[in-house]
Amino acid sequence: MSAFHKILRETKHYKTEVDPLLLGESDVEVSFVGRSNVGKSSLINALCQKKNMARASQVPGKTRTINVYEVVRRRWIVDLPGYGYAVGLKTEKDKLGKIIEDYLHARKNLAMVFVIVDAVAGPTQLDHLMLNWLQHYNLPFSIVVGKIDKIKIPKLDERKRQVAEELSLNVNDLLWVSSEKNIGIAGFQKVIAQLLQI
Numbered sequence: 001m002s003a004f005h006k007i008l009r010e011t012k013h014y015k016t017e018v019d020p021l022l023l024g025e026s027d028v029e030v031s032f033v034g035r036s037n038v039g040k041s042s043l044i045n046a047l048c049q050k051k052n053m054a055r056a057s058q059v060p061g062k063t064r065t066i067n068v069y070e071v072v073r074r075r076w077i078v079d080l081p082g083y084g085y086a087v088g089l090k091t092e093k094d095k096l097g098k099i100i101e102d103y104l105h106a107r108k109n110l111a112m113v114f115v116i117v118d119a120v121a122g123p124t125q126l127d128h129l130m131l132n133w134l135q136h137y138n139l140p141f142s143i144v145v146g147k148i149d150k151i152k153i154p155k156l157d158e159r160k161r162q163v164a165e166e167l168s169l170n171v172n173d174l175l176w177v178s179s180e181k182n183i184g185i186a187g188f189q190k191v192i193a194q195l196l197q198i
Contacts, residue, residue, distance in 0.1 A: 004193035005186075007072060011048040014070035020103040023068060028109050029076035030195050033100060034116030035126050036082030039146045039179060043116065044069065044079055046179040047189055054079055066103055075196045078103075083126055104139060111195045113141040119148045119159060119176075123166050131167075142175065143167060144188070149178035 017023050032040045041054035054067065067079040083097050104113065115130055117123050123131075134141045151159045164171045175191070177184035 004198050005049075005189060007198050008047060008189055008192070009049050011050070011053065011069050011071045011077065013053060014068040014076065016065045016067050018065055018099060020066060020099070020106045023066065023103075023107075025074070026076045026107075026109050027074040028111050028196055029068075029078055029107065030112045030114060030192060031078040031080055031103070031107075031110060032114050032116060033080045033130060034082060035118075035124055038082065038116045038118050040079055040082070040116050042179040043144070043146055043177065044077060046177075046182065046185050047077070047192060064097075064099060066099065071192075071196055072198055075198060077192070077196075083130060101133075104134075104137070111140065113139055114175075115141055115143050117143060117145050117163070117167075119145050119163065120150050122163050142191075143169070143173070144175040144177060146177050146179065148176050148183060149181040 015023070032044060034040050044054040045051060048069070048071075053069065064081045066081070069077040069079070071077060080100050080103060081097055083100055104110070113134060115127065115134070117127055131141070131143070145160075145163055148156065148160075160171045160174075160176065164174060167174070175184060175188055177188055179185070
């Protein structure tokens, strides 16, 4: 087991806040964003090799807090609320959720925003809205396609091409993972370790 794998296993819940201005400062952090029920908490647990550190709400969209996990001192993984819960609100800004926007605007040491997309559902309208928003504000982001174990193996390559095409990207531009089957997790751990400089 590599050094960064061991370090990620030491990750612990650090704090939960609604107001991003109350988070304090990190030396460096990465955040996870995606629609409700896309599997962000499960993915964070898989990355840190812990079963129940990040707890998913039983009701999609119920979690409306920022959850911070400290890998080592002042180096954070941040789980943002699912943005699907605001789908009933009228404006696009409200759809993304004020908490998410305030966080993304406020964080000085944000190294990467990982946008999690469901392999089965593909990128939704809200996913495209989030990506356009990140591009508009010139924030660093990477797209992670989760739940690829839900696609039958004979159809997986074609599904990857479809998802990439919907995002106007190449297949290799995306990270393909499964928290449940541990597919792509080791490579993703290495990406996290590099970004957090551990």
